[in-house]
Amino acid sequence: MSASPDKSSWPELVGVMATPAATQIAHDRPDVAVEVLPQGAPLMPDYNAKRVRVFLDLYGTVDKTPVIG
Helix, strand or coil: CCCCCCCCECHHHCCCEHHHHHHHHHHHCCCCEEEEEECCCCCCCCCCCCEEEEEECCCCEECCCCEEC
């Protein structure tokens, strides 16, 4: 599978463990930084087109759809 430069969200990763999810995003979009964060982590309320935040639940799985921003 090749990189997907137009991909901006990853709903298929909800429920996936953190490392494989971050790896898939980095594979699909090597031009963005992937930030893995626990749900409720303090955040700056800014938009960054070169970032994807991956929020995890208490079990270390993706809790909500990762999106560009």
